[in-house]
Amino acid sequence: MIVRAAIPLLLGLAFLASTPNVADRFGAHGVILAQATAEPPATPPANDEPPSNESPTAPSPPAAVAPAAPPVPDSKVQAPVNVPLPRVPPPQKAEQREARKMFGAVKLPSIGEAVAIGYYPKGCLAGGVELPINGPNWQVMRLSRNRNWGHPNLVRYVKSFSARVAKATGWRGILVGDLAQPRGGPMVSSHLSHQTGLDVDVWFTPMPDRELTRAEREEMSAINLVAADWININPEIWSPKYLDFIKAATQAPDVERVLVNAAIKKELCKTATGDRSWLTKVRPFYGHHDHIHVRLSCPEDSPNCKKQPPITGGEDCGKELDWWFSEKARTPRKPPVAYKPMLLSELPPACKAVVEAK
Numbered sequence: 001m002i003v004r005a006a007i008p009l010l011l012g013l014a015f016l017a018s019t020p021n022v023a024d025r026f027g028a029h030g031v032i033l034a035q036a037t038a039e040p041p042a043t044p045p046a047n048d049e050p051p052s053n054e055s056p057t058a059p060s061p062p063a064a065v066a067p068a069a070p071p072v073p074d075s076k077v078q079a080p081v082n083v084p085l086p087r088v089p090p091p092q093k094a095e096q097r098e099a100r101k102m103f104g105a106v107k108l109p110s111i112g113e114a115v116a117i118g119y120y121p122k123g124c125l126a127g128g129v130e131l132p133i134n135g136p137n138w139q140v141m142r143l144s145r146n147r148n149w150g151h152p153n154l155v156r157y158v159k160s161f162s163a164r165v166a167k168a169t170g171w172r173g174i175l176v177g178d179l180a181q182p183r184g185g186p187m188v189s190s191h192l193s194h195q196t197g198l199d200v201d202v203w204f205t206p207m208p209d210r211e212l213t214r215a216e217r218e219e220m221s222a223i224n225l226v227a228a229d230w231i232n233i234n235p236e237i238w239s240p241k242y243l244d245f246i247k248a249a250t251q252a253p254d255v256e257r258v259l260v261n262a263a264i265k266k267e268l269c270k271t272a273t274g275d276r277s278w279l280t281k282v283r284p285f286y287g288h289h290d291h292i293h294v295r296l297s298c299p300e301d302s303p304n305c306k307k308q309p310p311i312t313g314g315e316d317c318g319k320e321l322d323w324w325f326s327e328k329a330r331t332p333r334k335p336p337v338a339y340k341p342m343l344l345s346e347l348p349p350a351c352k353a354v355v356e357a358k
């Protein structure tokens with residue numbers, strides 16, 4: 001499954017590298033190799049890493065360098081040896097540090113009113129709110145990541161969505177993947193977006209009838225709905241209830257986009273009956289074969305939240321969707337570029353205050 005999952009992710013990387021406007025067209029939802037909430041968590045955030053603007057304790061010169069002192073007669077005192085002190089690098093400015101390490105190390109939100117700042121893949125979150133790890137119709141997965149934080153609109157949305165799913169599908173509820181870190185910002189693994197507390201991943205696996213243990217929440221994988229050809233859904237796993245699940249995700253005014261694999265969108269286009277206007281919000285993308293990604297619009301209380309370009313098409317079940325199955329979409333044109341971590345200076349200036357707030 002990991003090998004199969006890697007194919008569209010690699011394609012996605014190459015596509016992102018070669019198509020600069022893809023972020024605007026498809027919602028700036030970037031994925032990197034460690035993508036997928038279904039994968040076990042990558043190395044946990046380096047919480048214990050010393051801040052690089054603190055000078056480390058001056059180390060002693062290595063023993064091998066210091067020449068062995070010649071034997072000294074007891075009656076004589078050895079002359080002091082002039083050992084050069086090790087060079088201490090000048091303190092690094094906070095702005096030049098990797099933003100993901102700073103945001104990944106903070107365990108709690110900043111105090112104050114909730115505000116989403118910046119753009120989904122380049123921003124942060126002040127006054128984040130925690131989604132409880134258990135609710136009547138949801139359970140949060142991968143607790144070690146500490147990414148069950150969001151803008152209050154997002155937390156409210158997850159709660160109401162989970163109730164809608166239970167009603168529409170008969171499932172007990174949903175399994176929730178990543179929202180954001182306590183103060184949003186870039187992450188050390190998995191996502192390029194999810195930075196402003198307005199994005200959430202929800203697994204395709206229905207919530208079981210019992211409370212999962214912490215270990216299960218780390219180790220379980222999500223259900224993959226897509227066949228090995230990456231063109232169709234897997235008919236042995238697919239159920240019309242997934243249509244109800246995805247439709248329920250779109251049923252809130254502040255939902256801007258619900259990202260799914262193109263094969264899943266194709267199935268929805270084929271089978272949706274009645275009012276199909278909700279299909280407009282369902283956008284095809286690489287990956288997203290084992291979870292949906294829901295993105296909310298900028299909240300009214302967040303004037304510095306950068307909006308996405310609006311979706312201009314209709315339900316987009318025609319040519320736009322066909323493109324995802326074309327040779328062009330499926331063939332990487334360039335090798336993936338190396339991921340360059342974002343510096344704090346690249347985020348909106350308000351994010352420095354958010355990450356540094358006590």
Ligand SMILES: [Zn+2]
Pocket residue numbers: 191194199200201292293294
């Ligand atoms: Zn996501």
